[in-house]
Amino acid sequence: MTFALLVSLLLGQGYAPQRQGLDPLEAEKEARVMRLGKQLRCAVCQGVSIADSPASMARAQLDKVRELVAENKSDEEIYAYFIERYGEWVLLQPTTGGLNSVLWLGPVALLGVGLIIIVMQSKRRAAASAAAGAPATTPAGPAPTSDDALLAQVRADLEQ
Amino acid sequence: MKRLGPIIALAVIGLLIFVLFKAFGTDPHEVPFLLNGKAAPNFKIKRLDNDQEVTLDQFKGRPIVLNFWATWCGPCKAEHPVLEYAWKKYEKDAVFLGIVFEDNEQNTKRFLAENGWTFPQLFDPKSTVAVDYGVSGVPETYFITREGIIQGKVAAPFSHPMQIDARMKGILQ
Amino acid sequence: MNSTLGYGLVLLGLGFAAFAAVVGLVTGMTRRENALPWVQRAVYGFAGSMILSNLVMVKALLEHDFSVKYVSQVGSKATPTIFTIVSLWSALEGSILFWGAIMGAYLLAFTLTYRREHGRYMQLSLGVMAAVATFFAFLIAGPANPWGVVPNPLSDGPGPNPLLQNHVLMIIHPPMLYLGYVGMTVPFGIAAGALLRGELGDAWLVPLRKWTLVPWLFLSVGIILGSWWAYAVLGWGGYWAWDPVENASFMPWLTATAFMHSTMVLERKKSLKLWTIALALGSFVLTIIGTFMTRSGVFNSVHSFTQSDIGPTFLVFIAVVLVFCVLLLTVRGHLLVAESHLETVVSREGSILVNNLVFVALTFTVLLGTLFPLVTEALQNKKISVGEPYFNTMALPLGLLMLFLMGVGPMLPWGKADPKVLKQQFLIPGGLGVLTLLPVVLWRYGAWEPLGGGEKTFGGFASAMRSGDVMAAITFGVGTFVTVVTLREMFLPAQQRMAESKESLFTAFVASASRARRRFGGYVVHLGIVAIILAVAASSAYKVAAERTLKAGEAMKVGDYSVRFDGLANGKEPHREWVAANITVIGPGGEERRHIGADAPRMNYYERSNDPIGSPLVQEMVWRDVYVSLRTYDGKAQTATFNAWVFPLVGWIWYAIPLLVLGTLIALWPQRKTAAAVKAEAPAPNAATGTT
Structure with a gap:
């Protein structure tokens, strides 16, 4: 569908007129509006929150949040309003129960298992070298002053 | 452990491919709609022609088509004659209401004057009705039963009256 | 004419690539090394045909030859020439064709560079790369063919996607990303070649490392430019939204970065061989998955191309590559034996291991988050979203950990650390890090306001602390710590030289830096990354936002700045019309800067798009940006609604690009003479690979 450009652009013909939203509430409530808005997915955009989206329809949705906040509705009630319409899809941060726990715990589990493997590796190694009576890597002898040791370390880094 | 690794890896690959494969044919832009089977939210907005306040409740007992x-x-314009045609056919049995949102009154009035219109056109200046109905694009058409229950919406333009007929059957019963 | 020629070249390229793949792999496996010249020639043939086919497409675009299918999709006589050339990669088919050219260029460069070296791996590696090239040539020839013939060509076309015409960055950002994506084929080939051969000698590590570093740099620059573009064009004041396509480019970057670190352990300690190889393979796989995300039509993204048929073909390819990788690692992995083991986590190699773990965990998080909506849809038939809040929650701690490791790693010695030395070393940077926290806290407390926008009440302080400011403050503390450590590591060798050989600071610095280029270059890159992380932290935690509708002459406050609306203007360019809201930005000291017409926040109207596309005004300053977006205007009432932000430090994300480039170039710079010298000096077997 191609549209010929209309002459009187200032009237916005042929294009979606961009509407302005309601006036912001008082600071504390408005902060809540924005925080909730960040969590809700805009219905007509592509994966952006209604707080971030420049789309006019997103402003309408944000206005709804404003309205509900002004009525002193709780966070849960406000989320429920949107979930009733769009399902969990509308939450940019998924819930924690059920299959979603894979999403939340998966990375944590990976990190945990990885750390255990790394620590076990070094423990096993330490145990093995202790059993074999292997000398410590740092040579024994008069402890060098820290500055010298640092320089020595840098030197070792460079030489190898 | 040694032999388990590759098996797990292959299983994960299998799952990944399965999930990606299942995704074909689904539309990533499709927005879920959960108001199906629920009561249609009431509204109170004015008609474009005579500035009268219109509510949904005043039509209780009759099937309603909300566009x-x-x-x-563009697609809305293309759809306009199809809806007009359908209205003529179902005028006696159902209520047709157009709701214009994300637009301004002048544009709409000009368009309607040029293209002709029959059923009531309402104006939703702040898109509040659209938000209440979980609209996720334009055009969208809602079918509401006599009892005021939403029986599905079509989130695409109609290109043929037959498409409306199929939907009307559901709410006319 | 153009169609026939272009398509013929694609088919020729496909033939060459297939030949190189088959001959390379077969003769490589049977170890008939005399076949190498044939593989090389076929690679040259592939590169030549692909590059030529792209040139023909550019010609067709410039001639507005609308009988070519692709030109009829993206061409338009109204489009400025530069954007006509750019439209080569502005839509799916063209971008894949362009992909082919880059692939050709990489293979050509790689083959030429090592045409007389590394014979034992070369056939296998080139064979693997050519196999990947075959797939892409097949895509261009079949499912994504841009060379279709339009039977009755129109006299004009729609022009490229308006979003892509809005900014100069769009000219360089996609090629950078493609160079990063496609380039990962080379390390994949090198690594797969090593596995097929069943050995990984020191010599083969050098190309593996260098040819990962090259696409890594392109990927880094591409990602940053992409975020800059989003920031400068999309008008919502953000630069990163964890969008599937952004994630797709971030994942291979993460694994390639992990690779760059684990390869140090490999060279130094002869361990982590399999792991390092797996990271090289993984980076490639992730670029392919990323390409799938961008181009299959399965993901919802601002950046993705429209629905296409190449998805299934791509999926088969992903499956084949993944299974190939797993089989290769399983069957050949045992041949790559580690020659040493980790002694303690508190060592350089230990810190690199943890670093790798964190990078992989973050990659996994991003992958899981991106794919998860598809998982729930496939398994539960439920649509869910995984967006910014999830990714921020997960990535923030991991990112902070990475930052911390960037400071700790360089301090730790290889092998085993002496706790005393460690304590001593930690003292100054750690102390300075804690000291940095102080002004940040004071600033938020309101006692001190260098950047503006601080809250002056206890309530404000408390709420600021709750809203993620703590994280930002900690980030600044850790960032300082890392910077101090990095600078010390950069200058200590020079200091040492000065003490020993009485050189001037400059000579000593240059000499010490050029003796350990990789190390030095790495630190320069680290500084760039620190700058980026701090900029991200500051600009997201300390931004100030405001939104208001103004009549002409009225002004709104945003932080220490005010924005005055001076009335509407409109204008016309060949490919678009625009309406601008002229504004004056008034700084804290009352200094005014006017932004008029094309330089003011605008709405652009393109023939192809229903919705106007806004372009914000970004008044860039070193320490902060003032960002004004035109939300809506009313021509009759002469009012305009603005969104305005002040973003502290945001520019440092892009200012870091030169540091990344410089650091990478230093690390890549060939070290001919010195390498020989080092060899002569230290006859240890692994000396040459240690520092070159």
Whole structure:
């Protein structure tokens, strides 16, 4: 569908007129509006929150949040309003129960298992070298002053 | 452990491919709609022709077709005659309401004057009705039963009256 | 004419690539090394045909030859010439064709560079790369063919996607990303070649490392430019939204970065061989998955191309590559034996291991988050979203950990650390890090306001602390710590030289830096990354936002700045019309800067798009940006609604690009003479690979 450009652009013909939203509430409530808005997915955009989206329809949705906040509705009630319409899809941060726990715990589990493997590796190694009576890597002898040791370390880094 | 690794890896690959494969044919832009089977939210907005307040409740007992649209949307314009045609056919049995949102009154009035219109056109200046109905694009058409229950919406333009007929059957019973 | 020629070249390229793949792999496996010249020639043939086919497409675009299918999709006589050339990669088919050219260029460069070296791996590696090239040539020839013939060509076309015409960055950002994506084929080939051969000698590590570093740099620059573009064009004041396509480019970057670190352990300690190889393979796989995300039509993204048929073909390819990788690692992995083991986590190699773990965990998080909506849809038939809040929650601690490791790693010695030395070393940077926290806290407390926008009440302080400011403050503390450590590591060798050989600071610095280029270059890159992380932290935690509708002459406050609306203007360019809201930005000291017409926040109207596309005004300053977006205007009432932000430090994300480039170039710079010298000096077997 191609549209010929209309002459009187200032009237916005042929294009979606961009509407302005309601006036912001008082600071504390408005902060809540924005925080909730960040969590809700805009219905007509592509994966952006209604707080971030420049789309006019997103402003309408944000206005709804404003309205509900002004009525002193709780966070849960406000989320429920949107979930009733769009399902969990509308939450940019998924819930924690059920299959979603894979999403939340998966990375944590990976990190945990990885750390255990790394620590076990070094423990096993330490145990093995202790059993074999292997000398410590740092040579024994008069402890060098820290500055010298640092320089020595840098030197070792460079030489190898 | 040694032999388990590759098996786990292959299983994960299998799952990944399965999930990606299942995704074909689904539309990533499709927005879920959960108001199906629920009571249609009431509204109170004015008609474009005579500035009268219109509510949904005043039509209780009759099936309702709600069409959300805007003049800047090409498919909505294309759909306009199809809806007009359908209205003529179902005029006696059902209520047709157009709801214009994300638009301004002048544009809409001009468009309607040029293209002709029959059933009431309402104006939703702040898109509040659209938000209440979980609209996720234009045009969208809602079918509401006599009892005021939403029986599905069509989130695409109608290109043929037959498409409306199929939907009407559901709410006319 | 153009169609026939272009398509013929694609088919020729496909033939060459297939030949190189088959001959390379077969003769490589049977170890008939005399076949190498044939593989090389076929690679040259592939590169030549692909590059030529792209040139023909550019010609067709410039001639507005609308009988070519692709030109009829993206061409338009109204489009400025530069954007006509750019439209080569502005839509799916063209971008894949362009992909082919880059692939050709990489293979050509790689083959030429090592045409007389590394014979034992070369056939296998080139064979693997050519196999990947075959797939892409097949895509261009079949499912994504841009060379279709339009039977009755129109006299004009729609022009490229308006979003892509809005900014100069769009000219360089996609090629950078493609160079990063496609380039990962080379390390994949090198690594797969090593596995097929069943050995990984020191010599083969050098190309593996260098040819990962090259696409890594392109990927880094591409990602940053992409975020800059989003920031400068999309008008919502953000630069990163964890969008599937952004994630797709971030994942291979993460694994390639992990690779760059684990390869140090490999060279130094002869361990982590399999792991390092797996990271090289993984980076490639992730670029392919990323390409799938961008181009299959399965993901919802601002950046993705429209629905296409190449998805299934791509999926088969992903499956084949993944299974190939797993089989290769399983069957050949045992041949790559580690020659040493980790002694303690508190060592350089230990810190690199943890670093790798964190990078992989973050990659996994991003992958899981991106794919998860598809998982729930496939398994539960439920649509869910995984967006910014999830990714921020997960990535923030991991990112902070990475930052911390960037400071700790360089301090730790290889092998085993002496706790005393460690304590001593930690003292100054750690102390300075804690000291940095102080002004940040004071600033938020309101006692001190260098950047503006601080809250002056206890309530404000408390709420600021709750809203993620703590994280930002900690980030600044850790960032300082890392910077101090990095600078010390950069200058200590020079200091040492000065003490020993009485050189001037400059000579000593240059000499010490050029003796350990990789190390030095790495630190320069680290500084760039620190700058980026701090900029991200500051600009997201300390931004100030405001939104208001103004009549002409009225002004709104945003932080220490005010924005005055001076009335509407409109204008016309060949490919678009625009309405601008002229504004004046008034700084804290009352200094005014006017932004008029094309330089003011605008709405652009393109023939192809229903919705106007806004372009914000970004008044860039070293320490902060003032960002004004035109939300809506009313021509009759002469009012305009603005969104305005002040973003502290945001520019440092892009200012870091030169540091990344410089650091990478230093690390890549060939070290001919010195390498020989080092060899002569230290006859240890692994000396040459240690520092070159």
